[in-house]
Amino acid sequence: MTATSRRIVLRALVLWGGLALLLVLPPAAALADQPFYLTLVTRMLIFAIAALSLDLILGYGAMVSFGHAAYLGVGAYAVGILAYHGVNAAWIQWPVAIVASALVAALIGLVSLRTSGVYFIMITLAFAQMLYFLGISLKIYGGDDGLTINARTDFGGVIDLASNVVLYYLVLAVLLGFLLLGQRLIASRFGMVIRGAKSNERRMRALGFPTVRYRLVAFVIAGTMCGVAGVLLANLTNFTSPAYMHWTRSGELMVMVILGGMGSLIGPIFGAFALLALEEVLSSYTQHWQFILGPVLILIVLFAKRGIYGLLGAARESAAAGPPAAGPPHG
Amino acid sequence: MVIDPQLLAFQALNGLQLGVMLFLMAAGLTLVFGIMNLINLAHGSLYMVGAYFAATLQGWSGSFVLAALLAIPATLVLGVAVELVVLRTLYDRDHLDQVLATFGLILFFNEAVRIVWGPSALFMTTPDFLSGQVALPFGIIYPSYRFAIIAVGLAVALFLYGLISHTRVGMLIRAGASNRAMVGALGVDVKFLYTAVFALGTALAGIAGLMAGPILSVESGMGEPILILTFVVIVIGGIGSIRGAFMGALLIGVVDTLGRSFLPGLLRATFNPQVANAAGPALASMLIYILMALVLAFRPQGLFPARAA
Amino acid sequence: MTKFLVSAAAAAALGAAVAATPVAAQTVKIGFIATFSGPGGTIGTHLYDGFMLGIEHAGGKLGGLTPEVIKEDDQLKPDVGLQAAQKLLQRDKVNFISGVIFSNVMMAIYKPVIESQTFLISSNAGPSPIAGAQCSPYFFSTSWQNDDPHAAMGKHLQDKGIKRLYLMAPNYQAGKDALTGVKRMFKGEIVDEIYTTVNQPDYSAEIAALRAAKPEALYVFYPGGMGINFVKQYAQAGLVKALPLYSAFTTDSTTVDAQGDAAIGTFGTAFWTVDLKNPANQKFVADFRKKHNYEPSTYSAQAYDSAQLIDAALKATGGKLDNKDALRDALRKADFKSIRGPFKFNNNQFPIQSYYLYETVREDGKLRQLGRGTVLTDHADVYAKDCPMKW
Incomplete structure (x- = not known):
């Protein structure tokens, strides 16, 4: 067995094993009478969705969005505001949330994509701050205090989200669906243009691709996916608050992407799990867990840019051409 | 709504005071940004540490002046250490790496001050000779301490102007901001220049932290709100430009203060009160970000870019 | 991910093992949520010190049970408080939640706590909705309506x-x-x-x-x-x-x-x-000053009474925690010497009391x-x- 093939086997084991564990988690948590871990992993999965969506533009398109948490807020507020007015039906909440986050992403993208480099980072941050302050000033929807949501999304009896287990499987299904979708997208001609524009925009333009339009579409898709993560987050916590849009939250999403390995889509899932787990484990030992997390982060940036997924030998240097390696077994 | 001219003058002074505070932060950040091409999110942490040093020293010695004399060098030393250990390795990295690593520094420093000084906030007192008020023409009575902040900020601005336009170091800084390769070609120890520039930026952040101490509570995380505003300032002013930082800082300080104090009232005069009460504060706090987005959308290099336009 | 899940599963199994031991019957678990960091952090300390002095004056036990107080910092952020509350309810399975300084945090945690039928003893926050239409048999206040x-x-x-x-x-x-x-x-x-x-x-x-x-x-x-x-x-x-x-x-x-x-x-x-002149208060103030070397505040006083209230109720039920109705009846009697002098609970389980x-x-x-x-x-x-x- 060569080293490469051993790696492939290892990776397959980790991915399939991880998926199997995720599938059996709810009954295991119930058996152990520890519903807390179900909530915790649901939270991880939701942030995995958000991180995955950010990777789509950050890892493949080199669009360093420092305001990605804004869509988390848009999705969550769509649920919160509709629920406040007594609208809990999924067939209203979900489309509204999706359209709202797509529209917001389109607006932000239209302006931001005119800039590049550090200016792009700053302008996405500025837009996220605007939405954050908008959230604070929505007095009837709780303003700074946030808004308690009385009931989870109502799927008309088909899916009963009141059960944490059902919510968990829904979140898992959305994550896997987005992962598949993301991989298809990256492997497609569209994805090729996005990746091409990252390494050499002028060449792609010369080849006749309207790169800005392609990048805008990618930006909107990523924002919308993150909006869905917001919908799920609001359902998990029964609460929405401007804090979901705080700039440190955007920073955390970026950390998840890098920690897991950017430009791999699967990596950020690992990143989300790792960061939240680290937070959970460290914070149970010391309240000063950020004192440890901060330097860990610096070390990762300096020495382990390929992230956790890279350790499994799977993440490619994102600049490399071609679709990410063979992909997960369910891909 | 009638705007009381006296109130307007007051708020303009408040805006000016916020503006010079932002300038103290922005000057350092924009130099580091322009010369080393480094996005340093941890600049706010240096401000915070400066304030903690000052508060502690004042607590021990009871003297604001002594605290100032010791806190600024202490902050500077810490900043240089951070530059040597972490930031130096980041100069050649892409912006994403810089953002993440310095984000890590923020987490580290916010927690470090909690470990050293405890979770509760510290408080500084205004020095006795500045605890009164200054009477200005037209019946305006303004707190002496805030007046002192304005004076310190303007003095620093003058100093930087002199330094940058009339000294050899300034020439190098100017050269570095517009053409980095050239500085190396001039046979200057670039590493040393970088450390020196960073030290200067840190000292300015330390001054800002010191001056903020008697007004605000000194606490973990106090650097972030001002950091975000500072970024707005340097992006609007034009990255790498001290003049841009100065103009941008005053613009943001005044727009933010006047927006907060008058926008809700102005809206109330034009729209029905319900709409105005809901939209006024929202618009006021979003104002500077809207301004920044507009500037970036139409003049991406900022209003006063360092590189010759 | 795998590694974490394994450790999570192990932790879960461990948790189950701990829960199964008979020790659980003699302890009362109290989740204490307050703001311990930032500019509100001092209040958290005042509140917590008052609460712990209340336990100390009750002989280190609450109604004969050994108290296990789990401190959580809400950082004055409703979403952080909510997460802390969920952790206390689901993982630690606390019998009471107390503390809670800021009303926005209270409003965020209120619904999940009372829906889990866990008693919520506010040592400070008393937002108007909870005093009015949204009042709950699981909420008590030892402070005041806002x-x-x-x-x-x-x-x-x-x-x-x-x-x-x-x-x-x-x-x-x-x-x-x-x-x-x-x-x-x-x-x-x-x-x-x-x-x-x-x-x-x-x-x-x-x-x-x-x-x-x-x-x-x-x-x-x-x-x-x-x-x-x-x-x-x-x-x-x-x-x-x-x-x-x-x-x-x-x-x-x-x-x-x-x-x-x-x-x-x-x-x-x-x-x-x-300086209120009643024996309970004089003892509280004197001992607080001696122990903590700073002045007690209203926050300390309120939290002291929260501990006293839990103690009195558990004494009345003989240390039984599972019969919630009996426990509630005991809480409603407020049978202890309050630092504010005599008071009683209104129908919304907020105090009827004087103000100075x-x-x-x-x-x-x-x-x-x-x-x-x-x-x-x-x-x-x-x-x-x-x-x-x-x-």
Whole structure:
């Protein structure tokens, strides 16, 4: 067995094993009478969705969005505001949330994509701050205090989200669906243009691709996916608050992407799990867990840019051409 | 709504005071940004540490002046250490790496001050000779301490102007901001220049932290709100430009203060009160970000870019 | 991911093993949520120290059970508080949740806590919805409904003959409740009513506007670090002598040392003062000063009573935690010697009690808040009538 093939086997084991564990988690948590871990992993999965969506533009398109948490807020507020007015039906909440986050992403993208480099980072941050302050000033929807949501999304009896287990499987299904979708997208001609524009925009333009339009579409898709993560987050916590849009939250999403390995889509899932787990484990030992997390982060940036997924030998240097390696077994 | 001219003058002074505070932060950040091409999110942490040093020293010695004399060098030393250990390795990295690593520094420093000084906030007192008020023409009575902040900020601005336009170091800084390769070609120890520039930026952040101490509570995380505003300032002013930082800082300080104090009232005069009460504060706090987005959308290099336009 | 899940599963198994041991029967688990960091962090310490002194005075046990107090910091962020509450309920499976300083945190955690049928003993926050229509048989307050300390000041200002009053508070649930409270009893002109961002550090713009409005008096509600910043900046602006400052929870022992002499001569209102003459209070104050070397605040006093309340109820049930109805009946009796003197619970399970005026003075070299007479006697909050609970 060569080293490469051993790696492939290892990776397959980790991915399939991880998926199997995720599938059996709810009954295991119930058996152990520890519903807390179900909530915790649901939270991880939701942030995995958000991180995955950010990777789509950050890892493949080199669009360093420092305001990605804004869509988390848009999705969550769509649920919160509709629920406040007594609208809990999924067939209203979900489309509204999706359209709202797509529209917001389109607006932000239209302006931001005119800039590049550090200016792009700053302008996405500025837009996220605007939405954050908008959230604070929505007095009837709780303003700074946030808004308690009385009931989870109502799927008309088909899916009963009141059960944490059902919510968990829904979140898992959305994550896997987005992962598949993301991989298809990256492997497609569209994805090729996005990746091409990252390494050499002028060449792609010369080849006749309207790169800005392609990048805008990618930006909107990523924002919308993150909006869905917001919908799920609001359902998990029964609460929405401007804090979901705080700039440190955007920073955390970026950390998840890098920690897991950017430009791999699967990596950020690992990143989300790792960061939240680290937070959970460290914070149970010391309240000063950020004192440890901060330097860990610096070390990762300096020495382990390929992230956790890279350790499994799977993440490619994102600049490399071609679709990410063979992909997960369910891909 | 009638705007009381006296109130307007007051708020303009408040805006000016916020503006010079932002300038103290922005000057350092924009130099580091322009010369080393480094996005340093941890600049706010240096401000915070400066304030903690000052508060502690004042607590021990009871003297604001002594605290100032010791806190600024202490902050500077810490900043240089951070530059040597972490930031130096980041100069050649892409912006994403810089953002993440310095984000890590923020987490580290916010927690470090909690470990050293405890979770509760510290408080500084205004020095006795500045605890009164200054009477200005037209019946305006303004707190002496805030007046002192304005004076310190303007003095620093003058100093930087002199330094940058009339000294050899300034020439190098100017050269570095517009053409980095050239500085190396001039046979200057670039590493040393970088450390020196960073030290200067840190000292300015330390001054800002010191001056903020008697007004605000000194606490973990106090650097972030001002950091975000500072970024707005340097992006609007034009990255790498001290003049841009100065103009941008005053613009943001005044727009933010006047927006907060008058926008809700102005809206109330034009729209029905319900709409105005809901939209006024929202618009006021979003104002500077809207301004920044507009500037970036139409003049991406900022209003006063360092590189010759 | 795999690795983590394995460790999570192991932790879960371990948790199950611990839960199965018989030790659980003799302990009472209390989740104590408060703000321990940031400018509100001092309040958390005052609250927690009061609560723990309450346990100590009960002989280190609560109703014969060994208390296990799990501290959680909400960082004055509702979403962080909510996450802490869920952890306490689902993982630690606490019997009580107590503490809770800020009303926005209370509103965020309220629903999940009472739906899990866990008793929530507020040591501070008393937002109006919980006192009224949304009242719950699982919620008790050993403090007050948010409006009332402020209503007391409204009454005092009305009696004093103040005509033009200016109001300021942070923009959150308790801030709105506070100004509603003042306006209920004060009938003169409200010059303006300003809500500032929670934890706003700089009030220069608001102070300038306030000066221009030329009111006769100012009423503010700025708890914790906000109060320190506000009073200092108010003094720097030279307004202390020109414009009398009235407040509640703004100048108290959590803030007064940082405010310094600027606070001397300012008035506030509260349900308790450090010099209240009853044996329970004298013991509390003396022992608190001895143990902690700082002045107890209303926060410490309230939390002390939270511990006493739990102790008294568990004594009545013989240490039984599982019969919630019996436990509730015992809690409702409030059969203990409160530091505020005798009081009883209203139908919404908030206290019916008196409120006092206090003045900040220098005594024994320390800045203290001393009582200056009763403003409201046996006062019940106005929301109780909206609460459908009857008992």
